[in-house]
Amino acid sequence: MKTLEIRTAQNVAIEYQLADVRDRALALLVDLISMSIIGLLLLFIYGAVMPPSTMDYINYLTFLPVIVLYTLVSEIVTNGHSIGKKLLGIKVVKVNGTEARLSDYVIRWVFRLIDIYFSLGVVGTVMVNSTTRGQRIGDILANTTVIRLKPQNRQLGLKMIERMRTSSEHTPQYREVLQMTEQEMLLIKSTIDQFGKYPNASHKEAINEMAEILRHRLRITSKEKNDLAFLQALLNDYIILTR
Numbered sequence: 001m002k003t004l005e006i007r008t009a010q011n012v013a014i015e016y017q018l019a020d021v022r023d024r025a026l027a028l029l030v031d032l033i034s035m036s037i038i039g040l041l042l043l044f045i046y047g048a049v050m051p052p053s054t055m056d057y058i059n060y061l062t063f064l065p066v067i068v069l070y071t072l073v074s075e076i077v078t079n080g081h082s083i084g085k086k087l088l089g090i091k092v093v094k095v096n097g098t099e100a101r102l103s104d105y106v107i108r109w110v111f112r113l114i115d116i117y118f119s120l121g122v123v124g125t126v127m128v129n130s131t132t133r134g135q136r137i138g139d140i141l142a143n144t145t146v147i148r149l150k151p152q153n154r155q156l157g158l159k160m161i162e163r164m165r166t167s168s169e170h171t172p173q174y175r176e177v178l179q180m181t182e183q184e185m186l187l188i189k190s191t192i193d194q195f196g197k198y199p200n201a202s203h204k205e206a207i208n209e210m211a212e213i214l215r216h217r218l219r220i221t222s223k224e225k226n227d228l229a230f231l232q233a234l235l236n237d238y239i240i241l242t243r
Helices: 021-049 052-077 083-088 102-110 112-118 122-130 137-142 154-162 175-179 182-197 201-218 227-241
Strands: 003-007 013-017 090-094 144-148
Touching: 013 144, 021 052, 021 083, 021 090, 021 122, 021 144, 052 102, 083 090, 090 102, 102 112, 102 137, 112 122, 112 137, 122 137, 137 144, 175 201, 175 227, 182 201, 182 227, 201 227
Parallel strands: none
Antiparallel strands: 003 013, 090 144
């Protein structure tokens, strides 16, 4: 599965999963259904107040703007989402992790004609599958990509946590960890992994800050020799307590 690693101003690496062709195709399908519903609703409203002789013009004035402008307007208004993207849990972002700008959305929108409509999706599919950042032509020119806001599969997320060695005889020390969600535990695991890959001062600081926040949030005093061991103990306890 393709991922995008983004480094913050503090040189901390955050890894996101990239949306694949299936995610984007399903989002497009939902958006097409949404466009049809919006167009029919507008047609019903206009038809109720306009004379029958103008219905041909109303059809053009209703469906054409919706079809042409839906994606552009929805992504601008919702900062990288559309109805389909929102339901699929994916979002348009710059490859450096920042929010896309108006000009970026316009570029992506213009090149939908080539990537999706004129080529029936063939160009977009080939580009997303073949580029390291999962980008179609519009994304490459706008320097954007589409990321998943959550891991693709929650069971895979649990398996990732469970790769850590835990003994069946392990006795949990921090039952307060049950206040946390699986996604939060995955974030802890990711932070520990990043520190393991890049044991620099910035990632060490991220470990220390996360440990301090969790001690305050859970209202506990850690019994481990350092913050890294404390976070690992929380993960172990979570695995045991949620089996």
